Amino acid sequence: MAAIPMTDPSPAPLVSLTWTDHITGTRGYLVVDRLVRGVSSGGLRMREGCTLAEVTGLARGMSMKEALHFDADARYIPLGGAKGGIDCDPRAPEAYGVLVRFLRAVRPYVEHVWTTGEDLGLSQDLVDRAAAEAGLVSTIQAVYPLLHDEAVARRRLADAFALTVDGIGLDELVGGCGVAEAALVALDRAGTDHRDARVSLQGLGTMGGATARFLSRAGLTVVAVADVKGTIANPAGLDVEALLAARDAYGTVDRGVLREADQELPADAWLAADADVLVPAAVSYAVDASNQASIRARWVVEAANMPVLPEAEALLTARGITVLPDVVVNSGTNAWWWWTLFGDVGADAEEAFGHTRRSMRALVGRVLERAEADGSTPREAAHALAAERLPVMAERFGWYR
Secondary structure, eight states: OOOOOOOOSOOSOSEEEEEEOTTTOOEEEEEEOOOBTTBEEOOEEEETTOOHHHHHHHHHHHHHHHHHTOOTTSSOOOOEEEEEEEESOTTSTTHHHHHHHHHHHTHHHHHHTEEOOBOTTOOHHHHHHHHHHTTOSOTTGGGGGGOSSHHHHHHHHHHHHHOEETTEEHHHHHHHHHHHHHHHHHHHHHTOOGGGOEEEEEOOSHHHHHHHHHHHHTTOEEEEEEETTEEEEOTTOOOHHHHHHTBOTTSOBOGGGOOTTOEEEOGGGGGGSSOSEEEEOSOTTOBOTTGGGGOOOSEEEOOSSSOBOHHHHHHHHHTTOEEEOHHHHTTHHHHHHHHHHHTSSOSOHHHHHHHHHHHHHHHHHHHHHHHHHHTOOHHHHHHHHHHHHHHHHHHHHOBOO
């Protein structure tokens, strides 16, 4: 499936670097795809097998997410796209030391051009602790010069991060709220009653767990959830809140909380679940040309970054299965950070959820309408919308490369 190219005077990333840890030999990567007003945005992930190509693709995706959320009338100033990645198992004993040394090595970029935060394998608390040990003021300090009142903005974001809703931090929940809203828009456009819809998810970590909660509370039935130990399934519906309460820091569920009717199935069983909505919310490249044949869902909603390979998406599309792309679906987390920091929303959970729902509903609606009008896939439609917005951003803010 050919993606519609983004309008860009230089398609190559601005910065692409590989770091090698002098102690363990572990490799880390930083890619700055583009700058807007001299700053870029994108998380830092840690997983065994992470590659420069993966980080490059993620950085380009961040450029698109920023462009898709550009609102000329908002306080939120769009940034460029970037991403960091470390090829290390986050559970390994040496992982934290590697993280600190990576951040120490790329410290000048974090200080001046790269705002970052948690991503796959890392929590925000862990990233913040490692950043402080590496001598950084904050992982988002590069954006501070763009703020009208830095002290007020930083306090507002800190207050927002301190909020919890039913035991889960607001920073975890907003991303899942956005993913859930994307799925609900698709269901609503198809005329599907939420109470008749069934969901299967891969991953019950930060994004997957929050998505499961919001979809369950919207009336959908969560019938399968996969973590590193395998798939937990129940055709009558899982107790989502009990599973969330029994997770460890990596999103692995304590099987001791399972009910008698709950089933333990192989790791890939979530793909073939009898569900209307499939949510890959864990790792990249989870759905390939081979295992896509198992999918029976009507919609695949990409909560993770790059979970569906292009050849798999082409085959799914040919079978009438719609893939809602990651650059749209999971963009709410990144946008919430900046909505809060720049003052479009305050440190208030209901305000954050309301703004996220309205923004995601409007964005997903535009993407699906564009896809229908162009006879394209939602991903191609998202690329087209981003390509139209980037020149507008460049005209307003200029290109800083």
